[in-house]
Amino acid sequence: MLIGGPSGVGKSTVAAEVSDLLRCRDTAHSLIEGDFLGHVHPAPPGDPDRSALTERNLAAVWAHHAALGHHRLVYTNTVSVLEEAMFRRALGPGGPLTVTRVLLTAEPAVLRERLARREAGSGLAPHVERSLRAAERLVTLAPEGTVRVRTDGRPVPDIAREVLRATGW
Numbered sequence: 001m002l003i004g005g006p007s008g009v010g011k012s013t014v015a016a017e018v019s020d021l022l023r024c025r026d027t028a029h030s031l032i033e034g035d036f037l038g039h040v041h042p043a044p045p046g047d048p049d050r051s052a053l054t055e056r057n058l059a060a061v062w063a064h065h066a067a068l069g070h071h072r073l074v075y076t077n078t079v080s081v082l083e084e085a086m087f088r089r090a091l092g093p094g095g096p097l098t099v100t101r102v103l104l105t106a107e108p109a110v111l112r113e114r115l116a117r118r119e120a121g122s123g124l125a126p127h128v129e130r131s132l133r134a135a136e137r138l139v140t141l142a143p144e145g146t147v148r149v150r151t152d153g154r155p156v157p158d159i160a161r162e163v164l165r166a167t168g169w
Contacts, residue, residue, distance in 0.1 A: 034077030
């Protein structure tokens, strides 16, 4: 399962709730927060957007999880729904056969309000701008078959149950 969406939409919160629901069902799974796999400064030479680093790190982490027998993955990253090819390369031939792309969405005012609650200082305005640009890009470019789930004004458990239903797990 690839959970994508702009900053402030609730990817990490929803993924944690999905993980809790799976744990309650005793369903083996892995949860990987993709945003942290390429979080280095400065960017590696020749990899300004850190995508090659993210792919290598995902491959390494997944190899450990797969060695434990896991075959279900809940993966969060802003643009994950646009990167299925990278995802499949990183997980290799033994990776999950079925990929469910979930795009979480929220109205711009909701994204602004959520980001204002978690961001402080001079970084807020640029973060909001990046999030709103990402939201537009994701809505426009998400491939056919991507499940779109609104998060505005909804309890996290309800959103997580809808996301989980989309996978058939």
